[in-house]
Amino acid sequence: MTNQQTTSKKKKTKDPTPSPAKKAKSDEASSTCGSKRFKDGNVNSEGIDARLAELDSLLQSTKYSKQKTSFKIRNGNFFSCLTPSKSIADSTPNDVRIFVVHKDTKGKTQIHRATYVFRGQPGRFKCDCPVRLTAGSVDSLIGQIRAIYRDFRRGTDWNDMLGIGNPAAAPVVKRYLEAVRLEQSFSSVLPKRATPLFLDKLSVFSRHITHKLSNTHISVCDKYILLRDIVFFNLLAHTGDRAGDLGSLMSDQIRWIPGNQGVIFSLTKGKTVDIRDPRVVVLYYSAHSEFCPLKILKQYLTFCDEQILTLAPGFVFRALNFSKSALSNNPYTSSAVNARLKLYLKSVGLFEGESPHSTRSGCALTLAWLGFSNDLIKSHVGWKSDAMLKHYTVGKDLHNRHDSAQAMSNCSASVTSRIALDLGRLKNYTSFERVLK
Numbered sequence: 022m023t024n025q026q027t028t029s030k031k032k033k034t035k036d037p038t039p040s041p042a043k044k045a046k047s048d049e050a051s052s053t054c055g056s057k058r059f060k061d062g063n064v065n066s067e068g069i070d071a072r073l074a075e076l077d078s079l080l081q082s083t084k085y086s087k088q089k090t091s092f093k094i095r096n097g098n099f100f101s102c103l104t105p106s107k108s109i110a111d112s113t114p115n116d117v118r119i120f121v122v123h124k125d126t127k128g129k130t131q132i133h134r135a136t137y138v139f140r141g142q143p144g145r146f147k148c149d150c151p152v153r154l155t156a157g158s159v160d161s162l163i164g165q166i167r168a169i170y171r172d173f174r175r176g177t178d179w180n181d182m183l184g185i186g187n188p189a190a191a192p193v194v195k196r197y198l199e200a201v202r203l204e205q206s207f208s209s210v211l212p213k214r215a216t217p218l219f220l221d222k223l224s225v226f227s228r229h230i231t232h233k234l235s236n237t238h239i240s241v242c243d244k245y246i247l248l249r250d251i252v253f254f255n256l257l258a259h260t261g262d263r264a265g266d267l268g269s270l271m272s273d274q275i276r277w278i279p280g281n282q283g284v285i286f287s288l289t290k291g292k293t294v295d296i297r298d299p300r301v302v303v304l305y306y307s308a309h310s311e312f313c314p315l316k317i318l319k320q321y322l323t324f325c326d327e328q329i330l331t332l333a334p335g336f337v338f339r340a341l342n343f344s345k346s347a348l349s350n351n352p353y354t355s356s357a358v359n360a361r362l363k364l365y366l367k368s369v370g371l372f373e374g375e376s377p378h379s380t381r382s383g384c385a386l387t388l389a390w391l392g393f394s395n396d397l398i399k400s401h402v403g404w405k406s407d408a409m410l411k412h413y414t415v416g417k418d419l420h421n422r423h424d425s426a427q428a429m430s431n432c433s434a435s436v437t438s439r440i441a442l443d444l445g446r447l448k449n450y451t452s453f454e455r456v457l458k
């Protein structure tokens with residue numbers, strides 16, 4: 022760089038303060054609203070407003086945001102019923118605790134007392150023990166309330182000295198959760214886990230679907246649903262994906278691996294997935310499973326092509342339209358997946374409380390039993406935290422405990438006395454003869 026260039030660059034960056042005229046213009050642009058915001062006729066203020074409204078409505082359309090909004094309304098109503106009446110703007114950490122206690126009565130988990138026989142058993146019993154939310158649900162409820170206050174511009178932290186900030190982030194609310202967790206630890210409340218769904222059970226109901234497909238009298242749309250489901254459930258079981266995430270797979274996100282050995286999905290929208298961190302799923306042909314997910318995926322795509330059921334552009338797995346006479350542009354949602362899974366399992370008499378999460382847990386457990394590392398399992402299934410892995414693979418943990426416990430039960434006193442003898446011998450290290458003197 023020449024000296025002249027350096028000087029001219031310096032000149033440009035020397036004074037970042039805008040001229041008074043410029044400042045007035047920019048202040049005007051940021052402080053007023055609506056179409057009067059810009060004096061410059063080249064700025065399309067209506068277009069900008071429409072764009073901002075479009076982005077706001079996109080955010081509000083997400084499932085979590087919908088939950089949050091309905092919750093926000095209920096929360097506001099609740100505070101107005103208190104004496105003295107409160108609102109989201111002036112409620113305190115103690116009001117948050119009152120609200121959580123109020124919600125606690127809507128729980129489904131029975132907290133048995135220490136001396137009661139039903140302790141640690143799932144389900145409801147006719148004892149007088151209270152029914153409450155699990156500690157995990159209380160935790161997520163407090164998280165939702167915290168988000169509402171944050172959106173209400175009460176910040177993310179609580180200042181106890183000044184008594185301002187986000188009341189749901191106050192230590193007193195955290196201690197409430199600690200107490201609930203402690204109480205449930207005493208009462209041996211076990212966290213609910215999805216019943217795992219393994220490939221053997223999946224094969225049984227896949228055969229059932231195949232049998233239904235062999236009926237020549239069913240309509241193209243009924244056939245579509247059956248084919249879609251057999252592919253969808255087998256893909257879930259092999260990839261460990263969330264049903265909602267796989268349902269949002271678009272036709273341009275599925276590609277052949279060079280040499281056509283398999284396919285690769287790149288999901289960019291999901292519960293924990295977005296464009297910054299897409300989830301990549303790889304799928305190979307399987308010689309060992311009765312329903313090779315890739316072969317049946319190809320069958321599904323060929324069927325749609327032959328019947329002129331257009332999937333591209335748009336979602337790969339679709340719901341039918343309202344009259345059930347054609348494909349809609351809507352994806353196969355997780356609630357629909359849940360209903361279909363229950364239907365199939367019940368029709369073959371194998372339903373044991375499974376949900377779409379059961380395929381996720383079955384996939385993780387299978388990988389754990391095959392000896393894969395925790396990191397690989399987490400990346401295959403798409404979990405970010407160790408806590409999730411532990412939650413779903415507790416069966417493998419028990420199996421490992423079984424091995425060590427069985428080794429202990431086979432251990433006789435003569436074995437342990439040999440260990441003691443060896444330890445005794447090795448203990449006298451200082452009295453051992455030196456190799457080099």
Ligand SMILES: [Zn+2]
Pocket residue numbers: 132133134137139140146148149150
């Ligand atoms: Zn009880």
